[in-house]
Amino acid sequence: MAVLELVVNADMPLRFTDIHALSRQPRGTLHRHLSHLVEEGLLFQRADLTYEPGLRLLSFAHRAWSRNDLRRIARPHLDRLHAETGETVHLGVLRTTDIVYLDKVESRQTVRMESQIGRVSPAYCTGLGKAALSVLPPARLDASLARISYHPFTANTHRSRGALMADLDRIRGRGYAIDAEEHEVEIHCVAAPVSSGDKACETHGIVGGISVTGPAYRVTIRQLEAWSGLVRDVANSISHDAGVGLCPVSAPDW
Amino acid sequence: MAVLELVVNADMPLRFTDIHALSRQPRGTLHRHLSHLVEEGLLFQRADLTYEPGLRLLSFAHRAWSRNDLRRIARPHLDRLHAETGETVHLGVLRTTDIVYLDKVESRQTVRMESQIGRVSPAYCTGLGKAALSVLPPARLDASLARISYHPFTANTHRSRGALMADLDRIRGRGYAIDAEEHEVEIHCVAAPVSSGDKACETHGIVGGISVTGPAYRVTIRQLEAWSGLVRDVANSISHDAGVGLCPVSAPDW
DNA sequence: ACGATTGTTCCGAATATTGGAACACAAATA
DNA sequence: TATTTGTGTTCCAATATTCGGAACAATCGT
Numbered sequence: 001m002a003v004l005e006l007v008v009n010a011d012m013p014l015r016f017t018d019i020h021a022l023s024r025q026p027r028g029t030l031h032r033h034l035s036h037l038v039e040e041g042l043l044f045q046r047a048d049l050t051y052e053p054g055l056r057l058l059s060f061a062h063r064a065w066s067r068n069d070l071r072r073i074a075r076p077h078l079d080r081l082h083a084e085t086g087e088t089v090h091l092g093v094l095r096t097t098d099i100v101y102l103d104k105v106e107s108r109q110t111v112r113m114e115s116q117i118g119r120v121s122p123a124y125c126t127g128l129g130k131a132a133l134s135v136l137p138p139a140r141l142d143a144s145l146a147r148i149s150y151h152p153f154t155a156n157t158h159r160s161r162g163a164l165m166a167d168l169d170r171i172r173g174r175g176y177a178i179d180a181e182e183h184e185v186e187i188h189c190v191a192a193p194v195s196s197g198d199k200a201c202e203t204h205g206i207v208g209g210i211s212v213t214g215p216a217y218r219v220t221i222r223q224l225e226a227w228s229g230l231v232r233d234v235a236n237s238i239s240h241d242a243g244v245g246l247c248p249v250s251a252p253d254w
Numbered sequence: 255m256a257v258l259e260l261v262v263n264a265d266m267p268l269r270f271t272d273i274h275a276l277s278r279q280p281r282g283t284l285h286r287h288l289s290h291l292v293e294e295g296l297l298f299q300r301a302d303l304t305y306e307p308g309l310r311l312l313s314f315a316h317r318a319w320s321r322n323d324l325r326r327i328a329r330p331h332l333d334r335l336h337a338e339t340g341e342t343v344h345l346g347v348l349r350t351t352d353i354v355y356l357d358k359v360e361s362r363q364t365v366r367m368e369s370q371i372g373r374v375s376p377a378y379c380t381g382l383g384k385a386a387l388s389v390l391p392p393a394r395l396d397a398s399l400a401r402i403s404y405h406p407f408t409a410n411t412h413r414s415r416g417a418l419m420a421d422l423d424r425i426r427g428r429g430y431a432i433d434a435e436e437h438e439v440e441i442h443c444v445a446a447p448v449s450s451g452d453k454a455c456e457t458h459g460i461v462g463g464i465s466v467t468g469p470a471y472r473v474t475i476r477q478l479e480a481w482s483g484l485v486r487d488v489a490n491s492i493s494h495d496a497g498v499g500l501c502p503v504s505a506p507d508w
Numbered sequence: 509a510c511g512a513t514t515g516t517t518c519c520g521a522a523t524a525t526t527g528g529a530a531c532a533c534a535a536a537t538a
Numbered sequence: 539t540a541t542t543t544g545t546g547t548t549c550c551a552a553t554a555t556t557c558g559g560a561a562c563a564a565t566c567g568t
């Protein structure tokens with residue numbers, strides 16, 4: 001898995017020696033690992049002997065995405081939110097320290113829609129991420145915070161656990177999070193947490209959020225706060241629907 | 255991997271016992287496998303103890319898709335083909351016996367675009383699949399054909415290796431494939447093969463295709479044949495670009 | 509032509525996986 | 539309430555697999 005992650009996250013096809021240098025595994029072992037991954041279709045070996053992500057990853061994701069309950073439940077709400085704001089709307093889910101984008105409704109189709117789905121962004125400096133962190137039970141929050149490294153993407157990015165915690169307290173109080181160019185410059189965002197399943201359960205249970213994002217020149221902080229109530233309400237609707245649709249012991253159909 | 259495939263391809267979250275029955279592995283072994291898959295984020299265990307595809311699959315696919323060379327190269331050509339025909343255009347790649355959809359340009363945005371990417375369809379009864387099979391070197395073609403089971407999706411679906419082979423011969427002769435309701439009723443399609451990399455190489459080298467698809471009432475067989483030359487030419491352009499862009503020993507940038 | 513680099517194969521030693529059986533818990537049944 | 543059935547989890551010795559150093563080709567650079 002470490003090898004797969006390494007090759008997939010690279011920015012270009014890697015040769016055997018490149019992977020060898022990065023993974024620090026013995027050559028014999030590494031070679032066998034790569035062969036297995038290629039056999040399984042998780043990696044693809046090109047004619048020039050470089051390795052790149054395999055097609056099977058795509059089909060896995062297609063199944064994962066098209067089946068996803070939260071996404072299915074949230075979709076009409078996202079559409080509504082987009083209709084009322086006119087800006088880009090995201091749905092994301094927390095995965096330890098990162099947010100994975102599950103769905104998107106875009107104002108203009110200039111940037112291709114699916115290009116964002118499956119993308120991963122740090123939780124501590126995005127609206128979605130901070131909203132999700134704010135509703136995490138203490139145990140899981142600690143586990144996440146312990147693994148964060150505070151990379152300063154912009155001048156506004158939180159630089160310490162303390163700063164993040166203070167922000168999370170504010171977010172818990174208001175029920176929504178604001179990202180004012182913390183991850184990308186010229187980008188503003190307002191987000192609210194979505195939690196599926198029973199909150200009673202400390203370990204399981206999906207935590208995520210929805211957000212409205214736009215360029216800073218058009219979407220001012222004032223505008224974000226005007227939308228904040230709406231975003232929070234829509235997020236609550238999704239949480240509610242997700243709680244209701246909580247798979248009631250459904251048996252497989254065979 | 256067999257367990258992962260099983261859970262991902264199911265139509266609903268599976269319980270431990272369901273997977274046990276399907277996989278025929280001893281309970282101890284299966285339990286450990288599932289635990290490992292959950293640890294790795296490839297599966298997710300819900301509060302009701304059922305298993306569903308994990309989020310990590312999405313992020314893997316995002317990387318795989320956004321980096322994919324063939325897709326990047328083909329995109330402008332697909333746009334051109336769509337502009338000239340006005341119908342849905344697909345790009346797909348052959349994976350042993352199946353076609354994996356890599357990209358899509360749709361006439362109307364009614365059906366969501368990304369819903370198809372990563373989807374898998376049988377090669378022997380789709381235009382894309384037959385086009386790809388038609389340019390496969392004999393060794394690889396045999397390997398693929400040996401693993402096909404001829405499920406009759408419609409009245410027009412090929413039912414035997416012989417029928418498929420005869421069709422492939424025609425396709426080789428003309429340079430394009432026609433799918434007249436072989437996979438789905440009321441759906442017509444014309445496709446042409448794309449082969450990236452050096453054809454000299456027998457084992458490596460990507461084989462795929464592009465297609466124009468539409469409802470049978472609007473896109474008649476006559477219409478398909480009118481488009482066939484265009485589709486073939488665009489496919490050749492993509493093959494050419496892919497051959498040129500054939501990664502010339504590029505070193506990683508670190 | 510020569511050494512350096514790269515990809516691949518081999519095989520005994522070390523290790524992790526296997527799977528049957530026992531365990532814990534719940535829900536259903538008597 | 540006692541008993542049974544079903545379900546998820548843990549344990550551990552036998553076993554099969556992986557590990558990784560070293561040898562082997564093939565290619566590249568000079």
